[in-house]
Amino acid sequence: MSALIETNNLIKTYGKGEAAFTALKGLSLEIKEGETVAIVGKSGSGKSTLMHLLALLDTPTTGSVSIDGKNATSLKRRQVDQLRNNVFGFVFQQFFLNANDTVLNNVILPLKIAGVGVRERNKRGLEVLRAVDMEDKAKNKASDLSGGQKQRVCIARALINEPKIIFADEPTGNLDSNTGGKIEDLLFNLNREKGITIIFVTHDDELAARCQRRIYIKDGEIEKENK
Amino acid sequence: MNYRDIILTANGNLRKSKLRTFLTISAIFIGAFTLMMTSGVGYGLRSYVDQQVAGVGAEDALFITMARSQENPLSSDVKEYDPNKKADLSFGQLQALQPMDLNRIKETEHIKSIQPMYSVEPLYITAGQKKYVTTLSQALDGINQAMLSGRMVNEKAREYEVTLPPSYVNGLGFANEQDAVGKKVTFAFKNATGEQFAKDATVVGVQQKSLLNANAMSGNTAFVEDAFNKSTAGLPTFQKDRYLYAHAKFDTSISDVQLKDLKTKLKTMGYDAQTLDDQLGLIKNVINGITSFLTIFAGIALLAATFGIVNTLLMAVQERTREIGLMKALGMSRHKIFTLFSIEAILLGFWGSLAALIAANIIGPIANSAASKTIFKDFDGLHLLSFPAVQMIMIMLLIMAISFIAATLPARRASRLDPIEALRYE
Numbered sequence: 001m002s003a004l005i006e007t008n009n010l011i012k013t014y015g016k017g018e019a020a021f022t023a024l025k026g027l028s029l030e031i032k033e034g035e036t037v038a039i040v041g042k043s044g045s046g047k048s049t050l051m052h053l054l055a056l057l058d059t060p061t062t063g064s065v066s067i068d069g070k071n072a073t074s075l076k077r078r079q080v081d082q083l084r085n086n087v088f089g090f091v092f093q094q095f096f097l098n099a100n101d102t103v104l105n106n107v108i109l110p111l112k113i114a115g116v117g118v119r120e121r122n123k124r125g126l127e128v129l130r131a132v133d134m135e136d137k138a139k140n141k142a143s144d145l146s147g148g149q150k151q152r153v154c155i156a157r158a159l160i161n162e163p164k165i166i167f168a169d170e171p172t173g174n175l176d177s178n179t180g181g182k183i184e185d186l187l188f189n190l191n192r193e194k195g196i197t198i199i200f201v202t203h204d205d206e207l208a209a210r211c212q213r214r215i216y217i218k219d220g221e222i223e224k225e226n227k
Numbered sequence: 228m229n230y231r232d233i234i235l236t237a238n239g240n241l242r243k244s245k246l247r248t249f250l251t252i253s254a255i256f257i258g259a260f261t262l263m264m265t266s267g268v269g270y271g272l273r274s275y276v277d278q279q280v281a282g283v284g285a286e287d288a289l290f291i292t293m294a295r296s297q298e299n300p301l302s303s304d305v306k307e308y309d310p311n312k313k314a315d316l317s318f319g320q321l322q323a324l325q326p327m328d329l330n331r332i333k334e335t336e337h338i339k340s341i342q343p344m345y346s347v348e349p350l351y352i353t354a355g356q357k358k359y360v361t362t363l364s365q366a367l368d369g370i371n372q373a374m375l376s377g378r379m380v381n382e383k384a385r386e387y388e389v390t391l392p393p394s395y396v397n398g399l400g401f402a403n404e405q406d407a408v409g410k411k412v413t414f415a416f417k418n419a420t421g422e423q424f425a426k427d428a429t430v431v432g433v434q435q436k437s438l439l440n441a442n443a444m445s446g447n448t449a450f451v452e453d454a455f456n457k458s459t460a461g462l463p464t465f466q467k468d469r470y471l472y473a474h475a476k477f478d479t480s481i482s483d484v485q486l487k488d489l490k491t492k493l494k495t496m497g498y499d500a501q502t503l504d505d506q507l508g509l510i511k512n513v514i515n516g517i518t519s520f521l522t523i524f525a526g527i528a529l530l531a532a533t534f535g536i537v538n539t540l541l542m543a544v545q546e547r548t549r550e551i552g553l554m555k556a557l558g559m560s561r562h563k564i565f566t567l568f569s570i571e572a573i574l575l576g577f578w579g580s581l582a583a584l585i586a587a588n589i590i591g592p593i594a595n596s597a598a599s600k601t602i603f604k605d606f607d608g609l610h611l612l613s614f615p616a617v618q619m620i621m622i623m624l625l626i627m628a629i630s631f632i633a634a635t636l637p638a639r640r641a642s643r644l645d646p647i648e649a650l651r652y653e
């Protein structure tokens with residue numbers, strides 16, 4: 001299998017001068033199509049930073065990220081937008097839901113951006129909400145939800161565009177083990193049935209253990225990798 | 228995002244911060260409303276003047292007087308007597324035209340005919356009952372006049388004919404404008420020796436009030452000329468044959484340049500010649516002056532509104548930083564984000580100018596009827612405020628365009644937000 005995502009000596013430095021802080025210190029890794037990968041590490045080790053770079057949400061200070069063999073810096077802005085919108089699915093650590101909008105409207109946002117018609121996107125929105133067991137809250141305001149419910153809405157939003165790659169930053173961090181397990185089952189099923197590549201960021205050893213591969217990060221460097 | 232969604236989203240965003248939206252729209256409203264009123268007044272007045280002129284005809288008319296003397300009336304220079312200089316017979320400041328002048332003018336190239344305007348001063352007019360002071364002017368061949376009833380006087384007729392301004396109808400004892408037509412009226416004059424004499428004329432119509440004849444009777448040439456001859460009977464000819472105005476007709480096939488040359492030529496001969504358009508030029512200049520003055524105010528109001536729009540959108544971008552970041556993270560293009568905020572501004576402009584349009588169309592007719600009952604009572608057919616659709620649409624488009632320009636700075640800022648930084652924004 002060819003590398004779907006490949007990084008070469010990624011360095012990410014935040015800030016300038018005195019306040020400069022290097023969160024990633026030269027990371028090279030490969031993720032193959034259809035893999036499930038866990039990025040594991042202590043808080044502040046640079047996991048989210050890495051995920052944002054892999055997902056082309058941010059640009060490295062030096063080094064490169066390649067998607068499907070193409071260097072991201074050579075991609076046109078429109079192509080990056082297309083990737084984010086059609087190919088990637090994101091579960092953000094801090095959810096990032098529009099608090100004043102309904103659950104359904106939050107979930108269908110990627111389709112709205114893609115220009116899908118109202119009826120079609122609402123139909124698919126309800127489908128993914130059903131998959132995460134949140135269909136009955138479709139009309140509620142996002143701000144009315146509990147933490148775990150918000151997390152499930154985020155996962156629904158990540159699934160709605162039927163992505164090829166899912167980036168999930170602590171997707172089950174706020175869920176009890178029962179609900180968390182169900183969500184994990186859902187994601188691993190997608191991996192198995194549709195060959196979707198999933199990159200998890202997690203503290204949870206059990207979740208990490210279910211993945212095909214684990215990358216341990218410490219202070220912005222790969223500490224170890226195992227299969 | 229498709230355009231329908233962008234517009235709906237933009238409108239939804241405006242609705243989310245109602246007070247701010249309302250205040251911004253109010254500012255736009257004030258600017259748009261002022262501009263619409265200004266353009267309404269300008270259009271109303273101009274079309275009134277045009278309509279007055281259009282009805283008049285007389286494209287071939289030149290109104291001729293002696294050229295105004297350039298001498299300073301306060302000058303204390305003493306001049307030597309010149310026996311060749313013609314007698315200085317004047318109407319106030321203005322010298323009188325004499326038969327030799329008429330002949331000279333008539334001989335000028337492109338002038339087809341010339342007719343003196345007789346000035347007569349009736350003592351009064353009556354229809355048998357009360358006597359009223361009045362002025363009588365000579366109707367001009369080829370000049371149309373709007374009538375409330377009856378017809379214009381016939382220039383060629385030998386019978387004596389007059390038309391009345393509407394204000395005399397009741398006083399003279401006629402039931403209404405129609406009733407006056409066909410009735411006899413009597414004018415009284417004084418001759419050179421101070422004796423009174425009376426002349427009858429038939430009322431053939433009641434004229435509509437207009438810019439060109441404020442409140443004067445209009446008589447046909449036969450009548451006015453005869454009254455003039457009788458009034459001046461016994462005067463030596465040099466005192467008799469003197470006219471303030473002459474009405475010349477020129478060849479209408481000549482070009483504008485030739486017409487201008489003709490006027491210059493007459494000027495060098497010592498005459499002022501004006502077409503009807505020239506005479507109305509002054510009025511138009513005044514109207515243009517007033518409207519440009521008002522437009523400046525409208526412009527200032529709009530400028531203030533523009534800053535309001537910029538401010539509102541900057542605040543909106545600030546407030547929605549996270550939301551913008553999320554949309555970008557989910558693949559919305561810079562271009563679409565820019566469009567989203569531009570549309571918000573254009574919608575602000577749209578709603579503000581639409582409200583102004585509605586207000587103008589409510590207030591316009593009220594102001595019109597108030598104005599035509601008071602200050603513009605004597606101007607029949609004047610609509611102080613006119614809001615022609617094309618102009619109003621142009622103003623709306625202009626304001627939406629201004630809103631769009633105002634949006635470029637905030638919209639650009641929004642479109643360039645870095646998604647991750649925007650998402651971190653608290």
Ligand SMILES: Nc1ncnc2c1ncn2[C@@H]1O[C@H](COP(=O)(O)OP(=O)(O)OP(=O)(O)O)[C@@H](O)[C@H]1O
Pocket residue numbers: 014015021023041042043044045046047048049050093
């Ligand atoms: N925008 C930023 N400016 C400055 N420093 C930053 C910025 N973003 C992250 N950092 C720093 O980079 C380091 C890595 O942050 P990151 O968010 O990747 O950690 P993480 O591994 O995801 O931690 P957690 O498990 O708590 O989410 C941290 O020390 C953090 O303070």
Ligand SMILES: [Mg+2]
Pocket residue numbers: 047048049093169
């Ligand atoms: Mg993190």
